[in-house]
Amino acid sequence: MIILIENANQLITLQGTKKKARIKEEMSNIQIIENGSVLISGDRIIATGTKASIRADYPELVSQAKIIDATGKVVMPGLVDAHTHLVFGGTRENEFQMRLNGATYMDIMNAGGGIHATTKKTREATFEHLYEKTYEHLNNFLKHGITTVESKSGYGLDWTTEEKQLQVAKKLQENHVVDVVSTFMGAHAVPAEYKNNPDAFVDIIINDMIPRVAEGNLAEFNDVFCEKGVFTPEQSRRILLAGKEHGLIPKIHADEIEPYEGAELAAEVGAISAEHLLVASDKGIRDMAEAGTVAVLLPGTAFFLKADSARGRLMIDEGVPVAISTDFNPGSSPTISLPFIMNLACMNMGMTMEEVLTATTINAAYAINRGHEIGSLEASKKADVLILDVENYQQLQYFYGMNHTHTVIKNGRVVVENGVLCSE
Ligand SMILES: O=C(O)CC1=NCN=C1
Numbered sequence: 001m002i003i004l005i006e007n008a009n010q011l012i013t014l015q016g017t018k019k020k021a022r023i024k025e026e027m028s029n030i031q032i033i034e035n036g037s038v039l040i041s042g043d044r045i046i047a048t049g050t051k052a053s054i055r056a057d058y059p060e061l062v063s064q065a066k067i068i069d070a071t072g073k074v075v076m077p078g079l080v081d082a083h084t085h086l087v088f089g090g091t092r093e094n095e096f097q098m099r100l101n102g103a104t105y106m107d108i109m110n111a112g113g114g115i116h117a118t119t120k121k122t123r124e125a126t127f128e129h130l131y132e133k134t135y136e137h138l139n140n141f142l143k144h145g146i147t148t149v150e151s152k153s154g155y156g157l158d159w160t161t162e163e164k165q166l167q168v169a170k171k172l173q174e175n176h177v178v179d180v181v182s183t184f185m186g187a188h189a190v191p192a193e194y195k196n197n198p199d200a201f202v203d204i205i206i207n208d209m210i211p212r213v214a215e216g217n218l219a220e221f222n223d224v225f226c227e228k229g230v231f232t233p234e235q236s237r238r239i240l241l242a243g244k245e246h247g248l249i250p251k252i253h254a255d256e257i258e259p260y261e262g263a264e265l266a267a268e269v270g271a272i273s274a275e276h277l278l279v280a281s282d283k284g285i286r287d288m289a290e291a292g293t294v295a296v297l298l299p300g301t302a303f304f305l306k307a308d309s310a311r312g313r314l315m316i317d318e319g320v321p322v323a324i325s326t327d328f329n330p331g332s333s334p335t336i337s338l339p340f341i342m343n344l345a346c347m348n349m350g351m352t353m354e355e356v357l358t359a360t361t362i363n364a365a366y367a368i369n370r371g372h373e374i375g376s377l378e379a380s381k382k383a384d385v386l387i388l389d390v391e392n393y394q395q396l397q398y399f400y401g402m403n404h405t406h407t408v409i410k411n412g413r414v415v416v417e418n419g420v421l422c423s424e
């Protein structure tokens, strides 16, 4: 099918010259075309330009095209959420109340709640239940303009359930229009049964789980919660290097609650990204800038945990490529509203509205090794396109806490129209 989107007030292409995540000034250069047009054929973008240039350069394709009029609207790439714990059983609103009453995230986790509570529910849940529940989450992501989602395992902490989560994600990648990119995170917490012998659990992750993930082609990335009271930097290093030996690209939950040199470790092991970084050190930030490690920042988690946000402004100024994501999970960030997170990135991390657009498209794409395929509107990239019901891109952040998604095109097909799923 050929589609021509035209008359966009602003077409935000995020086009760039370098084949890597954007840093510093590049993050503000979002490449706007006034009165823009996007020409799509099949699942790919053919060209972007002004209305006149596209109609002059592609008369044959234009004559066969379904025309979508974007007058008064903004057109941009589909949003990319590079950090979620998408597949999980149960919910934890009870813990939300406990934290409103003054308990901390780690108090709850150390008392057997938190990740352990979700692990219990996920172990008990059937494959079908997890699949159907997560399918609905992806529908909700899509209605908010998110066309690719990273999904971490880590609520099993035993092979049977870790595999169940990864198989749910794999089946969703096959059946749901939203692209799902999988991360193995068996090192999300030390399960109760190994509380007194955590290194034995680390050995199981390294010697048993990681080889099975690789053999089954069940994930592209390997993540670890490097945190005081969870996994030490030494244990995290062992787990990430073992993953690399099996072709799993390292990611790390780093310096979320206590400073723990997780950012330094990310740079040392060549992680594609380090995530959270609320209390990353100056040295860790410099090391990440030098290594080109993408900082995936999660201001929604900081908001929900009533913590200070990561130093996003400093990281950008120091040359770290920054992405932002929802961290969608039942405990520390139960939201799929990436648009709201975009506003928090401006309000609480000192990022500009232009940088935030880069952080939720092309840089988020590079954080999941998809920068060549998605995250900007340019010839031969996937036709994942949003039409937003705002007059200019600033209104996306300005009118906050709202869903401005009008139309979503995924792989060249209209899948959301007037904010409604086409299958609904
Ligand atoms: O609490 C959860 O379920 C998710 C989380 N993992 C590390 N920080 C938060």
Ligand SMILES: [Zn+2]
Residues within 6 Å of the ligand: 083, 084, 085, 253, 327, 329
């Ligand atoms: Zn997380």
